[in-house]
Amino acid sequence: MATYKKRGFKPKNKAEEVQLDEQNSTTAEVFSTLDESASKTEAWVQRNQNYILGAIGAIAIAVLGYLGYNEFIQKPKEASAANELFYPQQYFDQALTSETAKDSLFTLALNGAEGKYGFLDIIEEYKGTKAANLAKYSAGMTYLNLQQYDEAIAQLDGFSSDDEVLGAMAKGGIGDAFSQLNQQEDALDFYEKAVSHSTNDYTTPRFLYKAGVLAMNLGQKDKALGFFERIKDEFSSAQEANGIEVLIGLAQN
Numbered sequence: 001m002a003t004y005k006k007r008g009f010k011p012k013n014k015a016e017e018v019q020l021d022e023q024n025s026t027t028a029e030v031f032s033t034l035d036e037s038a039s040k041t042e043a044w045v046q047r048n049q050n051y052i053l054g055a056i057g058a059i060a061i062a063v064l065g066y067l068g069y070n071e072f073i074q075k076p077k078e079a080s081a082a083n084e085l086f087y088p089q090q091y092f093d094q095a096l097t098s099e100t101a102k103d104s105l106f107t108l109a110l111n112g113a114e115g116k117y118g119f120l121d122i123i124e125e126y127k128g129t130k131a132a133n134l135a136k137y138s139a140g141m142t143y144l145n146l147q148q149y150d151e152a153i154a155q156l157d158g159f160s161s162d163d164e165v166l167g168a169m170a171k172g173g174i175g176d177a178f179s180q181l182n183q184q185e186d187a188l189d190f191y192e193k194a195v196s197h198s199t200n201d202y203t204t205p206r207f208l209y210k211a212g213v214l215a216m217n218l219g220q221k222d223k224a225l226g227f228f229e230r231i232k233d234e235f236s237s238a239q240e241a242n243g244i245e246v247l248i249g250l251a252q253n
Contacts, residue, residue: 081131087116092138095145106142123155133159137170149177164198171197172207179214188214195227205231205238216251225251 088109095105112118117125119139126132140156143149156174161167175190191211195204212227228247231240 077126078129078131081122081126081129084117084122084126085119085131085135088112088118088122088135089138092119092142095142103146106146109142110139133161137161137166140170140173144173144177147180149180152177164200165203168194168197168200168203168207172203172210175207175210184214184218188218188220199234201235201238205235205240208235209240212247212251216247221251 091105091109091113095102095109098105108118110118110120112121119135119142122135123132123139126135136155136159140152140154140159143152143155153174156170156177159166159170161170171190171194175187175194178184178187178190188211191207191214194207195211198204208227208231212224212231215221215224215227225248228244228251231238232244232248235241
């Protein structure tokens with residue numbers, strides 16, 4: 001094993017010669033240890049190279065599989081589902097503005113027609129897609145309008161969204177369904193969830209108002225007062241603020 005020796009250096013006396021020998025010896029030991037470690041590592045790699053290559057291959061296959069699935073399966077599936085969602089959504093929108101055949105249009109939105117999927121078909125056939133998730137929201141609201149409250153709760157509870165308005169509307173819709181089922185405590189809980197989901201000028205005062213009125217009916221005046229005062233202080237221009245002073249007065253008595 002070669003050792004490091006400063007070029008041109010010669011010990012001047014016996015003490016320096018001993019010191020130099022000790023340094024050379026220590027350096028040799030260090031390099032020897034490194035050589036042994038490297039040899040052991042190489043031996044370990046050689047013994048386990050099949051496992052190592054197998055693990056690397058598995059990771060590569062998983063990554064390529066994910067990319068391939070996303071590109072060639074998931075993306076086309078998303079596009080197809082979004083296209084299918086267009087048709088039942090039309091029936092749903094028509095039902096909201098129709099003066100007569102509301103129930104029939106809502107039923108068509110749920111079940112489809114003329115060979116086209118309804119919300120329930122999309123939920124079943126396109127699981128895991130964004131369109132199927134949105135279909136759960138629309139199906140829940142459809143059931144709510146059809147006064148099928150248990151089904152409305154089931155669909156809306158399966159819907160998830162980071163969108164401030166849709167997320168709050170889904171929670172509030174569950175609250176409405178529970179209210180119609182005369183499960184007032186559950187209804188109040190979901191109205192509060194709708195309020196806490198986000199703050200915006202549309203859903204927040206809407207569900208603060210519903211929560212306040214329901215809390216009053218349940219004899220929870222302090223909680224109702226807090227809801228009504230938030231409408232007054234934060235959403236004074238909202239429709240729900242009309243007459244809010246009267247409700248505040250009732251909650252204070």
